[in-house]
Amino acid sequence: DTGVSQDPRHKITKRGQNVTFRCDPISEHNRLYWYRQTLGQGPEFLTYFQNEAQLEKSRLLSDRFSAERPKGSFSTLEIQRTEQGDSAMYLCASLPGQGHQVNTEAFFGQGTRLTVV
């Protein structure tokens, strides 16, 4: 499978715990997005990486959220001190090319479904 892969697919955690998700993009893709999606809503932008640089981050993202892409390949999204409102599907998407090439499609992973109890 050469698509975008995310791990884990499902995560149940207790409120207050920290969680970390991983995204492995398509290997030649420089660009990577994280989104959050709740039931009945479209994906909500969280952050964007071009190679290892985090170029944009949503102002909606609280200090409890952090993302990294240390070598410009896989990326991690960490949520600290989880809250019930963090329950959602977390989607990763990768794209080829550089930032100015905007008309390319994003390839989404299957997502990580987080449930905070």
Added chain:
Amino acid sequence: GQNIDQPTEMTATEGAIVQINCTYQTSGFNGLFWYQQHAGEAPTFLSYNVLDGLEEKGRFSSFLSRSKGYSYLLLKELQMKDSASYLCAVLSWGGFKTIFGAGTRLFVKA
């Protein structure tokens, strides 16, 4: 503010044509995407428009009017497998943030 509006749900008959509308108000514009998302699955790319006019790709076409902040996705010869959510998304100018609408759930009935 930034806002993307789509109808919540639509129902159409197999073999028919359906048009899903999207209106947007965003701070800057660098193109509009349509994605299809089946329940429990990841979104998949359908189309991209940055200039006014109609882009046709098989049974799917997408139209854009930048002056009106309006787009539509046209699905022809509907099939049962077209039952899904259709997401309209706008890419902001000068940035990389993609804003998605809530999606339109399309039900195709026999």
